[in-house]
Amino acid sequence: MKVIKILVLAFGLAFAPVKPAGAAVTLTGAGATFPYPLYSKMFSVYHQKYGVRINYQAIGSGGGIRQLKAKTVDFGASDAYVDDEGLKKFSAPIVHIPIVAGAVVITYNLPGNPKLKFTPDVIADIFLGKITKWNDPRIKAINPDVKLPDMAIVVVHRSDGSGTTFIFSDYLSKVSEEWKEKVGRGKSLNWPVGLGAKGNPGVAGLVKQLPGAIGYVELIYALNNDMPYAMVQNKSGNFIEPSIKSVSLAADIKLPDDMRVSLTNTDAKYGYPIAGFTWILVYKDLADGGLDRGKAKELVRLLWWITHEGQKYAEPLHYAPLSPKARKKAETIIKSITYKGKQLWE
């Protein structure tokens, strides 16, 4: 009997809700995995500063959007914006607030790992399975100084649906008519060739293991794994090294007011062409999302903080902070958020 009592007690303790000191608000969010390291940093700092606890589940952009639709979370997060058709499926209007931008880089595994340059048409044809050897004349032509081996190219792509794949295929659809027709853009694709691996770490791991492999990952993963990544020719004809700076530059374009914009293949002269924003999604009128007034106020304050002071945590973690232009747009969007028709930001 004593043992049972102790067990019951232990269980009770383990599952008893821990009440924070003071009547703190807890906000819940779910969505994209790509900005998760940044969000967890930002949210923990925010909690220490303002006592607001933010519970963020990195379940994937699709899941985040679904949960926001079902109103089970206070905010969603996504690496791909919701298209016009998708917006119609929400019971009330939502807004997209850009948080940071990221780059998708092309990484490979070759003897000696030389620095390679790629043109858009070569990238498309490699991933379409039309260029199958590393010493193909077209790769040689743009990399005259590199000794390319007579090796088969093994394409590695994401097997799970992902924002990274969305950005990459969005780019390829813009630079290649054939890609647009045969494959198109999306988070999961019908890949013409190659192996699939789960997550950025999966692709990075498989490329590292397979001699002759080529794949695409978020910049952070290439940096953390010491993997080589290619310079890519942008729309203006310049070969651009992916970096926080060249991603920020890619966003230096005319931005739409709702910020639902793709940063791939932009007109920016020195911008890296395979990049994208990541967004936080909330209902335009937070009462529609089932929030009470107190929570709604805190959420708006959090969004303002993330797009302002919070931005300084982006660069150390290899995310590109918002450009002044993008931040201005974000400010306007945050100010437009209401609660029962009344503006919340003060």
Add this chain to the structure above:
Amino acid sequence: MKTDRIFRAVLYAGGAFVALLVLLAFLSLCHASWLSLKKFGIKFILSREWDPVNEKFGALPFIVGTFMTSIIALIISLPFSISIALLLGVYLREGFIKKVLTYATDLLAGIPSIIYGFWGLFFLVPLVRKLEMKLGVLPYGVGILTASIVLAIMIVPYTSSIAREVISMVPGDIIEAGFSLGATTREIIFGIILPYARSGIFAGILLAFGRAFGETMAVTMVIGNSNCMPKSIFCPANTMASVIANEFTEATKDIHLSSLIYIGLWLFLFTFAINLLGNLVIKKFRVEVKNE
């Protein structure tokens, strides 16, 4: 008497609850996959195209991938699991070595599948790649063969522990009768033990097959995740479970999500059919034993 009735009622309720759960799981799968079921119907399992962008969904490559990996895994694992069962059930009836071996095989069943996945990815994949280079096929390393080997190891304990139990249940007097007639141990095994225990062994095989059929994590990590129709055992492929695991979190379109659940429904139906078929075979074997 009263407590007896209550006890019986509790047991019945428990049983009914489990049956109800299975039925409800089936119904909710049907409900959630309705959109895809209506649009593709039976063609879903005959079509080869899986194209989320253009909203065309067919699961044939995944079904083929699932059957190929589980059957190959079963073929690889059988010699090992039956030998272990015979060794433990006939040759080593007690002692230290038997204990160690029993623990070791049972432990295999307790290892989380992600560990098998990592082991496969970092240890097995390079080995298979070397083999593929020798054979002159494209050296991916990942693919159906790699997934099957990982699965084979995972399912050994399922067959072997059940087979071991049934073998040790073979009545001692008929074995002794065999020995008294001058039969060797090998003759006893093939003439008495295996025929006597075969329905039980088959039940173990069935359990192992079911395990391989639905395994997700370890397979996803080493199968190569390609939606193409597998042409050989070295091809990268996908299984039904691995597609669901891969695409579920980011499926934003309704028809995509519904099609993934539709795969789940087929997985449910296939597992059900295999179990049904297996039970028929087990029954048939049992009758024969009685007649002998």
